[in-house]
Amino acid sequence: MDTRTLVEKCAAGDASAFDMLVERYKLKIINTAYGMLQSREDAYDIAQEVFLKLYRKIASFSGDASLDTWLYRVTVNACVDELRKRGRRVQTLPLEVETDEESYALPIADVSAAPENVVLRKEQRQVLLNAIGRLPEKYRTVLVLREFEDLEYEAIAEALDISIGTVKSRLNRAREKLRNFLEK
Amino acid sequence: MDCKTAKEYLSLYTDGRLSDALTAQLEAHLLTCDACRKEMETLQLLRVQIRALRITEADDFVLDLQRAHKKESVVFIHRGWVRSLCAAAACVVLFVGAYTAVDRGYQMPQDVEVQMLQAQDDVIGSDAKAAPETGKAQSAETQRNITNDTEKTRQFERVASENQSDSVSRWTVADLTAGARTATVDTSTEPAPAAMANGQAVPATYGGGSSASAMDKRVLQISLAPEAMEAVSAYIAGARLSGFGGEVVLSDAVVASLLSMEGVVVLSDVTEACDTDIYSGKTVIIY
Numbered sequence A: 001m002d003t004r005t006l007v008e009k010c011a012a013g014d015a016s017a018f019d020m021l022v023e024r025y026k027l028k029i030i031n032t033a034y035g036m037l038q039s040r041e042d043a044y045d046i047a048q049e050v051f052l053k054l055y056r057k058i059a060s061f062s063g064d065a066s067l068d069t070w071l072y073r074v075t076v077n078a079c080v081d082e083l084r085k086r087g088r089r090v091q092t093l094p095l096e097v098e099t100d101e102e103s104y105a106l107p108i109a110d111v112s113a114a115p116e117n118v119v120l121r122k123e124q125r126q127v128l129l130n131a132i133g134r135l136p137e138k139y140r141t142v143l144v145l146r147e148f149e150d151l152e153y154e155a156i157a158e159a160l161d162i163s164i165g166t167v168k169s170r171l172n173r174a175r176e177k178l179r180n181f182l183e184k
Numbered sequence B: 001m002d003c004k005t006a007k008e009y010l011s012l013y014t015d016g017r018l019s020d021a022l023t024a025q026l027e028a029h030l031l032t033c034d035a036c037r038k039e040m041e042t043l044q045l046l047r048v049q050i051r052a053l054r055i056t057e058a059d060d061f062v063l064d065l066q067r068a069h070k071k072e073s074v075v076f077i078h079r080g081w082v083r084s085l086c087a088a089a090a091c092v093v094l095f096v097g098a099y100t101a102v103d104r105g106y107q108m109p110q111d112v113e114v115q116m117l118q119a120q121d122d123v124i125g126s127d128a129k130a131a132p133e134t135g136k137a138q139s140a141e142t143q144r145n146i147t148n149d150t151e152k153t154r155q156f157e158r159v160a161s162e163n164q165s166d167s168v169s170r171w172t173v174a175d176l177t178a179g180a181r182t183a184t185v186d187t188s189t190e191p192a193p194a195a196m197a198n199g200q201a202v203p204a205t206y207g208g209g210s211s212a213s214a215m216d217k218r219v220l221q222i223s224l225a226p227e228a229m230e231a232v233s234a235y236i237a238g239a240r241l242s243g244f245g246g247e248v249v250l251s252d253a254v255v256a257s258l259l260s261m262e263g264v265v266v267l268s269d270v271t272e273a274c275d276t277d278i279y280s281g282k283t284v285i286i287y
Helices: A003-011 A015-037 A040-060 A067-088 A122-134 A137-147 A153-160 A164-183 B003-014 B020-032 B034-051 B061-068 B173-178 B191-197 B226-239 B252-259
Strands: B219-221 B265-268 B284-286
Touching: A003 A015, A003 A040, A003 A067, A015 A040, A015 A067, A015 A137, A015 B061, A040 A067, A067 A137, A067 A153, A122 A137, A122 A164, A122 B034, A137 A153, A137 A164, A137 B034, A153 A164, A164 B003, A164 B034, B003 B020, B003 B034, B020 B034
Parallel strands: none
Antiparallel strands: B219 B265, B219 B284
């Protein structure tokens, strides 16, 4: 069943259609929030808020509107709100994680096969997440939508209401900063 | 192509967004420049590693969503206005009510009580009927039976008294679900219930006249029993509360009581948390 039909069914009060929408979109939303906040728990909280908002607004959702775009936008806004709240309790994210053996920094080497075949060790994941978490919000947002969600530049531009040129420059800057963080 | 230009294009190249002509120039440069080639490989590796961070299953998410469905309304409570609040032992039932009306020249009561009474199964009784705008407090007791075909009937009672009066107003769940604007009260001197009884929307007067300053407030999130939540939701819908909406102020004792309830979580202070979409639709209590 396509998304538009599901939305229409939801608007007509079909609870199972909403469940299907949740199932269809939950990983997208959770991953966006996870990339933005670096916490699975926080990502779940954000996803709940987003779906609750969707639940309340679905009756007024225009058939012409892109649900994907709307969901990404709402998710990012919710994450930005969360980040701003966090801003007052300043966090310092370490780029090195202590292990049993020695201080560990993310290795920039051994690229292998496809992403689904890449398995990061726990320490590697944490270092990388921390580095992403140090990115300024505007760079992080674009990077997350590109890398976590695999969105095209056009979709990112629409979701964030910025130009494609801005997407390109922010993405370039985000990657540059991230690389610098990790190579230090 | 020089190194500076090449580095500008690496991100686009990694995403396959570089034009054919520029791709050819960049690849020619990469063949001869170890530094730029290494940087390109680093970007590609980084991309692969970031994608490996993605969460691939969230089977436990639905349960959390179900819990969130129980938090459908925003309620703002301010310390200092309400003197006491008695929670039911078996069921978390929340109050609702009141607001500031400073812009109407109304002096906020200092001695309002809000009580939460225990949920009951089938029949509720409500007290006190009066026309608040008459200016006369009335204490007539009215018993009313209200049944609900599909759900348990709840008692949800608000008792408010003005600081210079012994008059009391009581609202029941029935009043609220029927629309708070038709709530019956037995005090004639308290504008807030009167305004609602007259069908007026409750103004959003956050902070206006509240004795608690913004710095004093914190945000709590409370999970309510579904039946209580329905009452609160209906009330809020009826009163058109949104954003900084209706206000009731809690005493320290009440706050302590709330904090002891299961599901109460300190989130943040009010100043940012409550004007953001993320808390819209949740039950949020500020004190």
